[in-house]
Amino acid sequence: MSKWTTGYINHITHWTPSLFSLTIMADIQPFIAGQFTQLSLEIDGQRIQRPYSFVNAPNQNTFEFYITTIEHGKLTPYLQQLQSGDQIQMTHQSTGYFTLNEVPDCETLWMVATGTGIAPYLSMLQQKTDLARFKQIVLIHAVRYRQDLCYLPLMQQLQRFYQGKLSIQTVISRESYPNSLYGRVPQLIANGLLEQTIGIPISAEQSHIMLCGNPAMVNDTISALKQRGLSKHLRRKPGHITSERYW
Incomplete structure (x- = not known):
């Protein structure tokens, strides 16, 4: 209890x-x-x-x-x-395994969120520890409307702090907005536009992808990544995808 x-x-x-x-x-x-x-x-x-x-x-x-x-x-x-x-x-006590100590070493760590699923990544990035083992970090925040990018100023502040190590990209699904990609994350991965815009490739050899938020985004993105040869990460069977569904 x-x-x-x-x-x-x-x-x-x-x-x-x-x-x-x-x-x-x-x-x-x-x-x-x-x-x-x-x-x-x-x-x-x-x-x-x-x-x-x-x-x-x-x-x-x-x-x-x-x-x-x-x-x-x-x-x-x-x-x-x-x-x-x-x-x-x-x-009194917190729980959960969507933490960096559960993520294997890799060259590029992708932090992909929809909506309020941005929260755990902001906690990790503000803590500023256990990140030296990643050469690059990419933070993706996908929302419906531009007004939902509530933590964009903090994301930009963190990007400045990490001095080139952290890339950020916003994605908006229901309206166009400068510097944001339009659409849904799974499709932007499938058509290559996400990687093209950021300038960093996703691959089984170099990447680990964390997914947090809307279950539909999580499920569809996992499917798109599996088409690219990536697999779910388990303690007993290391892979490339770690996920947490927000409801």
Whole structure:
């Protein structure tokens, strides 16, 4: 059974009508970048809980979560209404294996996300450790509309910090926007446009691809990568693809 800790809302940022970030102060056990915790509220006498990945690095003092409001959802509409000082419950211990220590050495590490699936990569990149073993890192954030690129300024800040080691690319599926690719990640891999734009090839010999977010994107991208000779990574059978589905 999970041990729960009471946290307090430090800040809430409303990015769009359906996207927001919560910053929480709480006393929990240390986590590994890429892991997730459970957030919960008591609603109508019942504990409602959902898993959320950390945006912040493990060495930061407050905990940040990037959340999509689900219309008629059991929890997210209530999370969106929280204000500074409000209480929230978090699991004392975090979990999950979508972490860099599970990724084998390679020349190019691809971090591919849709929507709020960008969170674990931001945690890893802000932690700034266990990345020296990769020659290049590519961060892909795919969204529906340009207004959903809420963390693009942080992505650009991290790109400057890594001084040429980190490439970033945004992908928008429902409108065109300068410097963003138009379409869906699986098709952009299948037709070669993603690699052509970034200037870095995907191959079984040089690449490891992390996928996080929409299950349809994850499944379709895995299929596209398998056509290129890449395989899923397992502890008992090393491969080239690590994935985490966000629902």
